[in-house]
């Protein structure tokens with residue numbers, strides 16, 4: 001397999017069919033297996049039948065369905081915000097949020113490893129943009145002291161999958177003036193961190209009106225869409241000021257209903273999050289046995305620390321063993337195998353993965 005895009009013909013939580021062959025897959029961000037949960041599918045089918053395929057209009061005209069509002073209520077509750085607003089995807093959640101504060105934010109202090117979506121969003125507004133390196137809190141502190149401004153923003157991912165790092169939210173909040181905002185892209189924290197996977201802020205026991213959470217619904221919730229959750233005033237502001245929100249068609253009502261069902265499963269089955277964590281630990285242990293463990297916290301998606309040639313050999317052995325793992329580089333960098341476990345993988349699946357990787361390393 002060459003680095004890059006693969007054509008998937010069908011999938012389950014743990015398999016992908018490519019060129020007519022079904023592979024055991026360690027791929028993607030459907031971390032809790034909810035994209036294939038029967039309750040989710042039932043909700044999608046029922047809403048598809050009553051609402052059609054598309055909202056066919058923006059929310060503020062005739063595209064606002066009950067399912068969208070239900071999903072916003074559910075997301076606000078799970079993420080611990082007073083309110084939440086849906087946008088078409090997680091990237092746009094960051095864009096819409098910053099857009100709503102354009103002209104007001106004079107300084108954004110950003111973790112250097114933040115997702116490109118957060119960088120992109122912060123760059124689109126006038127104002128100073130400074131990074132504090134990879135979680136360098138001393139540097140963040142120095143920048144916050146030097147450029148303190150009532151509308152200052154500190155922005156970070158909640159969980160950095162590539163670095164295996166979690167944001168130090170409590171410490172970042174302490175640097176922020178009372179009227180500032182702490183923007184947390186928690187796309188990878190939702191479904192993983194905090195009791196029942198309620199995210200990074202919950203995991204730190206933080207409820208603060210200065211925290212605004214953005215997230216993709218295409219990761220642990222197995223759906224599609226983006227959300228901004230925070231204080232009622234912030235959410236209302238985004239609703240009134242963001243053209244990205246106002247000028248786009250929302251996710252289909254059926255998908256919104258599916259995401260509501262996914263959140264119900266998340267709340268009802270905290271054991272699912274524990275299974276994800278256990279599988280992430282097993283993956284990290286097996287990679288350590290093979291000397292392939294990157295430094296950092298345990299995360300369910302791991303970018304193998306190997307050069308492209310070894311990556312290619314490993315991918316070929318995985319393929320021969322009937323295992324699909326994506327192989328790609330970011331930002332023009334070398335391609336690497338990206339292995340992801342989810343809550344539905346069984347011990348035997350991980351054993352098969354370990355054997356194929358070991359054969360690749362010994363080849």
Ligand SMILES: Cc1ncc(COP(=O)(O)O)c(C=O)c1O
Pocket residue numbers: 089090091092115117157185186187188215216217218225226
């Ligand atoms: C941290 C983070 N933020 C935002 C996004 C974008 O989300 P979406 O794919 O829903 O646009 C991603 C997706 O890779 C992500 O990992």
